[in-house]
Amino acid sequence: MTTRIVEVRAGVLRKNDELARALRTRFEEAGVFVVNLVSSPGTGKTELLQRTLTELRESGQRAAALVGDLETDNDAQRLATSGVPVRQINTHGRCHLEAEMISQHLDSWDLASLDYLFIENVGNLVCPASYDLGEALRVALLSVTEGEDKPLKYPTIFNSADSAVITKVDLAEACEFDRERAIAAIRSVRPGMPVLEVSAKRGTGMAAWLADLEARRLAWRQGRPGGAST
Numbered sequence: 001m002t003t004r005i006v007e008v009r010a011g012v013l014r015k016n017d018e019l020a021r022a023l024r025t026r027f028e029e030a031g032v033f034v035v036n037l038v039s040s041p042g043t044g045k046t047e048l049l050q051r052t053l054t055e056l057r058e059s060g061q062r063a064a065a066l067v068g069d070l071e072t073d074n075d076a077q078r079l080a081t082s083g084v085p086v087r088q089i090n091t092h093g094r095c096h097l098e099a100e101m102i103s104q105h106l107d108s109w110d111l112a113s114l115d116y117l118f119i120e121n122v123g124n125l126v127c128p129a130s131y132d133l134g135e136a137l138r139v140a141l142l143s144v145t146e147g148e149d150k151p152l153k154y155p156t157i158f159n160s161a162d163s164a165v166i167t168k169v170d171l172a173e174a175c176e177f178d179r180e181r182a183i184a185a186i187r188s189v190r191p192g193m194p195v196l197e198v199s200a201k202r203g204t205g206m207a208a209w210l211a212d213l214e215a216r217r218l219a220w221r222q223g224r225p226g227g228a229s230t
């Protein structure tokens, strides 16, 4: 029985990996830099994304977003206030987004007209780690209200990410947040992991976050097949 469950699960992941590879090629050909935000529920993914989308639009960058939740389109409504195209994906019980769900929600979007496509994953520190969505960058968020040791308890999600963002730094003092301990926990599961610190509510760290995104996008454009000119 256990063997059968493992085999079915391996099959699902293999199929997801194949679809994610096709998506990645599609994103590369379109020249759109895709960012997958992962964290537990309530870390501040939507808050950070809302501000990010607003600031990108104001600076003339072209962005869009997909957002996953089990139910409701609350987050899509919040993100849409930024003025960029947004679509909600409801997973109806599934604790992560899958590559197929992303493909199904790209219809009629002209990817080549976008600089950035953000994906806010379902809030969960376990399942999204295993599902590649074809993204160029995976960012794991950790809020100061969650406890510094979450990366040690849920190492896979932090280990699968390319960078980490500590959120809600405006609440750090009230939560007696130990910044050094949190950063050490992140880097013990992923040595050398870049760590940014933001408060999307106050705007603290937003300039550094946006500059980091843009530097990574430009480096990705140079490195992808076809290079920067296509």
Ligand SMILES: Nc1nc2c(ncn2[C@@H]2O[C@H](COP(=O)(O)OP(=O)(O)O)[C@@H](O)[C@H]2O)c(=O)[nH]1
Pocket: 039, 040, 041, 042, 043, 044, 045, 046, 047, 048, 123, 167, 168, 169, 170, 171, 198, 199, 200, 201, 202
């Ligand atoms: N004080 C403070 N609250 C925040 C910040 N970012 C998000 N929040 C609050 O944290 C809660 C969860 O945020 P949300 O963006 O919905 O988290 P998500 O579930 O990860 O998308 C909301 O009540 C937000 O207003 C922040 O930078 N500072």
Ligand SMILES: [Mg+2]
Pocket: 045, 046, 047, 075, 120
């Ligand atoms: Mg959200």
